[in-house]
Structures are given as C-alpha cells and as structure tokens.
Amino acid sequence: KQEVTQIPAALSVPEGENLVLNCSFTDSAIYNLQWFRQDPGKGLTSLLLIQSSQREQTSGRLNASLDKSSGRSTLYIAASQPGDSATYLCAVTVYFGTGTSLTVIP
Amino acid sequence: EAEVAQSPRYKITEKSQAVAFWCDPISGHATLYWYRQILGQGPELLVQFQDESVVDDSQLPKDRFSAERLKGVDSTLKIQPAELGDSAMYLCASSLRGRMEHNEQFFGPGTRLTVL
Numbered sequence: 056k057q058e059v060t061q062i063p064a065a066l067s068v069p070e071g072e073n074l075v076l077n078c079s080f081t082d083s084a085i086y087n088l089q090w091f092r093q094d095p096g097k098g099l100t101s102l103l104l105i106q107s108s109q110r111e112q113t114s115g116r117l118n119a120s121l122d123k124s125s126g127r128s129t130l131y132i133a134a135s136q137p138g139d140s141a142t143y144l145c146a147v148t149v150y151f152g153t154g155t156s157l158t159v160i161p
Numbered sequence: 162e163a164e165v166a167q168s169p170r171y172k173i174t175e176k177s178q179a180v181a182f183w184c185d186p187i188s189g190h191a192t193l194y195w196y197r198q199i200l201g202q203g204p205e206l207l208v209q210f211q212d213e214s215v216v217d218d219s220q221l222p223k224d225r226f227s228a229e230r231l232k233g234v235d236s237t238l239k240i241q242p243a244e245l246g247d248s249a250m251y252l253c254a255s256s257l258r259g260r261m262e263h264n265e266q267f268f269g270p271g272t273r274l275t276v277l
Contacts, residue, residue: 059203086261091268098165098252099204099268106262144203146266149194149217151203 057082061145061152068135069160076130076155078145083123090119090130091144093154099144103130135159163187165269167253173275179241182272186235186255192216194266195228195238196252204252210236211258240274248276 058081068074078088087106091099103112103119105128111120118131128145135157142154166185174180186193191212196204207226208218212233221228225244230236240247251272256264 087264089266096250096273098167098270099254101265101267104263104265108262146203148261148264149206149209151205153201153203 057085057147057150059145059147059150059152061143061155063155064153065156065158067158067160070135070137072135072159074132074135074157076132076143076145076157078128078130078152080126080128080147080150082147083126085123085147087148088119088121088128089146090117090128091146093142093144095142102143132157137161165253165255165267167251167269167272169272170270171273171275173277174243175277176245177242179239180243180274181240182238182251182253182274184236184238184253184269186253187267189257190255190267191233191258192256192264193230193236194254194256195236196254198250198252198271200249207238243274243276245276248274250274 060079089104090102093099105112105121116133121128137159140159142156144154145152168183193210195207198204207221208228209216210230228238254266254268256266
C-alpha cells in the first residue's frame with residue numbers, strides 16, 4: 056500500500072516569503088501526483104497535477120516538482136500572501152498525506 | 162464551471178440511526194470516489210466506482226456502509242446504523258475515464274456528519 060507523508064505538519068511564514076512544502080511517497084510506481092488546497096470545513100481544490108512522465112508543473116505563483124526515483128514532490132509557493140493560508144494536501148492517486156497547515160502572517 | 166455536487170452539506174444524527182449522502186459528479190466523469198476525512202487527517206478512500214461498477218471498496222466497512230451508483234451517474238453512500246466514530250467529513254470526487262496519468266480528481270464541498 057502506498058504511504059504518503061507530508062512534512063512539516065504546520066508552517067507559519069511572514070507575508071511575501073517564498074516557501075516549500077514537501078511530500079514523500081513509498082512506492083515510485085505512480086501514475087500521477089496531485090496537490091490540493093483545503094480551507095477549514097471545505098472540500099479540496101485541485102492546484103496542480105503532475106503526470107508520472109513530468110518533472111514539474113507551474114500555475115501562477117505555484118510550482119510543483121516530482122522526483123519519482125526518490126519518492127518526493129515539492130510545492131513551491133512564491134511571494135506568499137495571507138490568502139494562501141490553508142491546508143495543503145498531496146495525493147498519489149487515491150492515497151493522501153495528512154497535509155501541511157500553512158499560515159501566512161500579514 | 163462544472164462542479165461536483167453533494168447533499169446535504171451538514172447532517173446531525175443520533176447513533177444507531179441511518180444516514181445517506183448524495184453525490185452528483187461532473188458531467189461525463191466516469192470515475193467517482195467517496196472519501197472519509199477525520200479532522201486533522203487526510204482523506205481516506207472508502208469506495209471507487211468506474212461507471213456503475215465498484216473498482217475498490219476494500220476500506221469500506223461493509224457491515225454498516227453501502228454505496229451504489231446504479232446508472233453510472235450520481236451516487237449514494239449510506240450508513241446504517243451510525244456510530245459515534247463515524248463523525249467526519251464525507252467527500253465525493255470525480256475524474257474522467259481517460260489515461261490513469263491524466264486522471265485529475267475534482268472534489269465536491271463535502272458533507273459534515275455529526276453523530277450524537
């Protein structure tokens with residue numbers, strides 16, 4: 056069974072700072088990896104999907120990378136804003152990590 | 162913009178009662194997923210459908226949970242009887258049939274269940 060781990064569990068940064076969220080997985084035979092955002096009490100919003108053949112994907116201030124051989128993915132957020140405060144989850148097909156709770160301080 | 166619909170948004174019930182959740186996926190999405198998310202944890206897959214067929218229900222507590230997608234479109238998840246430990250967010254997601262590496266999941270707003 057695929058195990059997905061996200062570190063750190065919580066992160067607090069001042070507004071404007073660039074930051075990196077980490078996701079690791081145990082089985083490198085994956086189809087894709089997806090990053091989501093979840094606001095308190097809400098559903099999940101898809102941010103980026105990286106196919107197994109890709110190394111990275113970009114959307115606005117977000118950049119996600121994938122290294123299958125090492126079982127790792129990172130989500131890079133540039134110039135963080137208070138509106139970025141949320142929990143960020145990564146998923147390898149149907150297997151989810153426990154998320155990183157991000158707080159961006161104005 | 163196409164969205165996954167879920168109802169109800171909130172449900173409060175007493176233990177031993179029956180509850181049901183409904184999900185309508187994005188039009189044309191053949192794959193439908195039901196997840197349970199306990200506060201502070203990531204979603205856990207309960208059941209996955211491809212059209213009307215169950216692909217994976219290995220984590221579904223079949224003594225009390227059931228799920229159906231009779232016409233391969235909308236789906237219902239039922240719990241009978243509900244237990245205190247079932248209190249959680251129940252999330253529905255859908256994705257296109259396509260190649261596995263292209264299968265992007267889209268989630269609905271969820272149903273928050275509280276069992277008293």
